[in-house]
Amino acid sequence: MPPPVFRFAPSPNGYLHLGHAYSALLNFDLARRTGGSFLLRIEDIDATRCRPEFEEAIYEDLSWLGITWQAPVRLQSEHLADHRVALEKLTARRLIYPSFESRAEITRLVAEREAVGPWPRDPDGAPHYPGNARSLSRQQRTQLLRSDAPYALRLDMAAALARTGQLHWAEHGAGPNGESGRIAARPDGWGDVILARKETPTSYHLAVVIDDALQGVTEVVRGEDLFWSTSVHRLLQRLLALPEPAYRHHRLILDSDRRKLSKSSAATGLRELRAAGATPAEIRRLVGLT
Incomplete structure (x- = not known):
């Protein structure tokens, strides 16, 4: 059986926050643990909201967390x-x-x-x-x-x-x-x-x-807010004769009001936390990863 393929696929319409960090680190850890590969995809189809500076910030934040990925990065807008x-x-x-x-x-x-x-x-x-x-x-x-x-x-x-x-x-x-x-x-x-x-x-x-x-993604690991979107994705996969990956929906990182994190929240933004002196190890602790 070929090794599994994981991916992290953010949209460059804002800066990454703790919820993105958790999803990216979880995918990266699972890829290393299973001998699989980790891909990075930039979902930039929304030309009105996606900006180059946000894309560059994604690379910077992930590298700071110690995450590496296989080249090349796939930009949706190029395909x-x-x-x-x-x-x-x-x-x-x-x-x-x-x-x-x-x-x-x-x-x-x-x-x-x-x-x-x-x-x-x-x-x-x-x-x-x-x-x-x-x-x-x-x-x-x-x-x-x-x-x-x-x-x-x-x-x-x-x-x-x-x-x-x-x-x-x-x-x-x-x-x-x-x-x-x-x-x-x-x-x-x-x-x-x-x-x-x-x-x-x-x-x-x-x-x-x-x-x-x-x-060639075989393992889709993403937030539980996309759980029921999988119904539509399975339908399209069957209609287009595409392979069926396995899914793992994870818990969401919530703010103090128990709401899903927003890219506009400075309190949980990786750039702000890094500027305040946080370390990658502390980010792991904050999102509940050892």
């Missing part, structure tokens, strides 16, 4: 063609459709639905898509796509599940409620998820499964 190929495959199978409502229009439609009764929301609390773009004719879609109208490319969840049936994943960590072992995926709980937008050629859900597969 958008890989994500485009995947979108084209799903489009050819009629599993993707464009929707044209603005965010304000979607908010209004959801309010109308909720005035009648409960409207489903995904595990992150966002409402399912409430529009009727699936029923547009091919001619209507073509005309709208050729116009300047913004659009989102959505996965037709019902059609996708009809192709795959029930899905599972191997969980070696634990979910928010202690779930572990063989987990039944529930992608329908996310509704018709967005896989790309007119101004953004790929989404997190699509990019992460494509990049993990192309990099």
